[in-house]
Amino acid sequence: MKPFKIPESVLVVIHTPDLDVLLLERADHPGFWQSVTGSKDRADEPLVETCVREVAEETGIVIGSADVPLANLHDWQLGNRYEIYPVWRHRYAPGVTSNLEHVFGLTVPPGVAITLAPREHLRYRWLPYAAAADACFSPSNAEAILQLPRLRPTTSR
Known part of the structure; x- marks a missing residue:
């Protein structure tokens, strides 16, 4: 039996310096587009480690590589507490x-290679941030994307 998910997660808004945002279509719910999300694997897992793991698993992007240094990952100091959709509560x-x-x-740099986890996502697309927010099924994801112009770093490596 699979262990229950920990009800603490990360949402990683992946974007280019020009504010194009990567969205992923959920395999278990076609038509549901989102940013990278994922729960901690263990209660004491640092959030940065959760981000690095989930981004690699879901997109193939390696945070800490020459193209995407760890310095490009920014904690926006935002937290959302939300009700888990009933369809996914059995995981907890x-x-x-x-x-x-x-x-x-x-x-991330424009043109970064994306390799989807086929059990998790069907397709990906890059959209300007406002269009990406409109395409998200999750209100907290959409709100996070709309914060991008204000919260992105002023310099990117």
């Missing part, structure tokens, strides 16, 4: 109904 311990999501931004 009985009685768990909410999740705490920590928001990060990741600047």
Whole structure:
């Protein structure tokens, strides 16, 4: 039996310096577009480690590589507590109904290679940030993307 998910996760808004945002279409719910998300693997897992792991698993982007240094990952110091959609509550311990999501931004170079995890995502697309926010099924994801012009670093490597 698979262990229950920890109700603490990261949301990583992956974007280019020109504010094009990467969105992924969920394999388990076609038509649902989102940024990279994922729960901690263990309660004491540092959030940065969760981001690095989830981005690599879902997109193939290696944070800490020459193209995407760790310095390009930014903790936006935003947290969202939201109700877990009923369709996904079976993944959590009985009685768990909410999740705490920590928001990060990741600047990547235009044209960075994307390799999807086929069990998780069907397709990806790059959209200007406002269009990406409109395309997200999750209100917290859309709100995070709309913060991009304000929260992105002024210099990117």
